[in-house]
Amino acid sequence: MMSCTKTYVYHLPDADGESREYETSVNSLIVIGANGSGKSKLGAWIEQQDFEGVHRIAAQRNLNFSERTPLKSYSEAEDAVFYGSSEEAYRKGKQRRWDWGKSYTTKLLDDFDDVLAVLIAQLQNENQRYVEDCKRAEERGEEKPHTRESSLDRLLTIWGQVFPHRSLRMTDAHFTALIPGDDAGYSGTQMSDGERSVLYLAAQVLCVPEGKTLIIDEPEVHLHPSLMFRLWRALENARPDCLFVFITHDTQLAASHKDSDKVWVKSYDGKRWEFDFIPESDLPEQLLIELLGNRKDVLFVEGTGCSYDVQLYSAIYPEFYVVPCGGCSQVISNTKAFASTEGLHSIKAYGIIDRDYRSDEELAGLKAKGIYSLEVAEVENLFLVDPVLRLVAERFSCDEVDDAVEQVKAYVIRRFEGELGRQVRQATVSCLKEQLSGIDITTAAGASVAEDFGAAVASINPEKVLRKQEERFEVVSNDADYEGILKLFNAKGVSESVGHFFGVDNKKYRDKVIGLLGGDWRDRLVEALRTYAPILP
Structure with a gap:
C-alpha cells in the first residue's frame, strides 16, 4: 500500500558549503541560534539555492500601509512582492528586492501595500472566474456552482482564529478592524503593531503560489506569544502545500513545534556554518534550546525563579547561567541530561543540591557526575x-x-x-x-524476582x-x-x-x-x- 504522507524538501550547506537535501513529513522547520550566530544569513543562503521556489520574509519589515490599498493587476502586484519589481530584467535573483545582493539580511521590506494588492487582485480574479462559471451554467441550463472560499475568506478566518474578539472587514480596498457592538470599528492604519503584523504575515502567506518554501525571519516580531502560536498554527494549517522555515531565537516558538526538525546554528565564520539538529533529550525541549542559546556554563540548582537558591548562587557564581529546577532529583536529572547533549555545544553543566541527610559516599558518587553539594545541610x-x-x-x-x-x-x-x-x-x-x-535485582537461573x-x-x-x-x-x-x-x-x-x-x-x-x-x-x-x-x- 502506498503512503499518502506528504514530504517536504529543504536544503542546508554541508561542511564544504555545498547544498545537501533533507526531507521532512512536517510542514515546518525551525532554525534557531543565538544572536550573531548566522541564522539570517543561513536563511538567505537557503533562498539563493532556489530563488523561484523560495519566498523569504526578512526580519526588518515596515508595517505601515495606505488607508486604501493602491490597486494593481495580479501579475504586477505579485512580481512586486516576490521579485521587488515587475521588470523582467530585475526578476532573476530577485535583484531589486535585495538591492542586487547587497542587503539580503539587512534591507527593510516596504511591501505591505503590494502584499494587500496581491490579495485583492486574487479576490477579483476569483470573483471573475465565479461569475464566468455562473454564466456558463446559465447558458447550459445547469445549476449554478456554489460560492467558493476566496482569498479574503481565508484571511478573515485566520484573523478570527488569532483575534477571536475582533473581526476584520475589507470594503473598497479599505481594511477595518471591528469590535463587537461597534460597526464603525477603526481603520487598519490605526491597528496595533501586533494586529498589523498578523494582517501582513497572513496576507503574505496566503498570496504565495502553491508548493513554495516560505522562510520567515523572526516570526515573533511584534507578536505576544499567545498570538504567535495561534497565527502560525492557523497559517501552517491553511497552507499544507508549503514548507515554513522559521528563523528565530524564541524558545517557546521552537518548543511549540514538537514534531518539526530543529536546526541549532552554532556559528558562522563568513563562509561556513556550524550547526546541528537538536536531538531528543530528557530535558524539556524549551529548556534545552534556551540553554543552547546561552553563552555561559550552566548551573542547575534547587528552588524556583525567586527562591533563595537562585539569588544566592547567582551572586556566588556570576560566571554561570543559573537555572532553578525545583527539587534535588530534577537538578540531578537535568545535569545528566544536558551532559548527554555535549556534541551540540561546548557548554559545561553542573548541579548544586542541598546536603540534606546524604552520606559522604553518596555525595562523592554525585560529585563524580558533576553534581555538588553545599557544606551545610x-x-x-x-x-x-x-x-x-x-x-x-x-x-x-x-x-x-x-x-x-x-x-x-x-x-x-x-x-x-x-x-x-x-x-x-x-x-x-x-x-x-x-x-x-x-x-x-539480577535474577540468577532458577531464582525468582521475589x-x-x-x-x-x-x-x-x-x-x-x-x-x-x-x-x-x-x-x-x-x-x-x-x-x-x-x-x-x-x-x-x-x-x-x-x-x-x-x-x-x-x-x-x-x-x-x-x-x-x-x-x-x-x-x-x-x-x-x-x-x-x-x-x-
Missing part, C-alpha cells in the same frame, strides 16, 4: 554560618558583634539538641531510602543504620560543634527565628541578608558565602 543554613552572622551584626549596628553572634549560635545549638531525636530518625529514613533505591528482592531487602539493617546516624548526630551535639551542626541540621525555619538577635524582624531576617547583595556589602557577603559553597571546575 540546606541553603537556608547559609544565613546562619559564622561569617554571615558577623557581617549582619556589623551591618545592623550591634554594639557587641561577638556577643550577638554567640547568642545566635547558642540558640541554634539548643534548637538542634531539642530536635535531635527527630533529626536522627529523618536521617535514618533518608539513608534507608537511598539503600532501597540502589537495589539491583526471592532476589527479599534477599536484597534482608541485607539492609535498619538498626545498624539508626546507630550510625545516632553516632553522627551525638558527636556534633556533645561537642557543641556549630559548623558540624549546620552540616546536619535540616530545619528551614531556624534561620527565620534569629533576626531579633540583631534588632531585625525574624520574618525579614533572610530578606535583609539578601538585600546586602544589592549594595556596598555585596563583595563581603559573597566572600562569606563562598566558604560554604562548592568549588566548581
